[in-house]
Amino acid sequence: MADWVEACAVDDVEKEDVIRFDHGGRTFAVYRSPDDKFFATGGYCTHEKAHLADGLVMDDIIECPKHNGRFNYKTGQAKGAPVCVNLATYPVKIEAGKVMIQI
Numbered sequence: 001m002a003d004w005v006e007a008c009a010v011d012d013v014e015k016e017d018v019i020r021f022d023h024g025g026r027t028f029a030v031y032r033s034p035d036d037k038f039f040a041t042g043g044y045c046t047h048e049k050a051h052l053a054d055g056l057v058m059d060d061i062i063e064c065p066k067h068n069g070r071f072n073y074k075t076g077q078a079k080g081a082p083v084c085v086n087l088a089t090y091p092v093k094i095e096a097g098k099v100m101i102q103i
């Protein structure tokens, strides 16, 4: 059974941005979409070990900072070369101004 953990405060992430969250020896990326919804994925690009929190959010896409691979951060879907393995995604909920993710 996966646990809900507090990743950050709602205000820690700006719209159309992403931050890093580390927990239990693992790393995650927490996104806030342009339409003000929150999402979470694994932190590292599935191509090489670049952290996606250093990348660029555009609509529902995260662009990796290293080789510009792209994923849909809402579904985890890899959007083409050089990334071909999808990202893991995690359920997110907002509670009392905190972003909670189920990992």
Ligand code: FES
Pocket (backbone or CB within 6 Å): 045, 046, 047, 048, 049, 050, 064, 065, 066, 067, 068, 069, 070, 082, 083
């Ligand atoms: S490390 Fe992300 S595209 Fe290569």
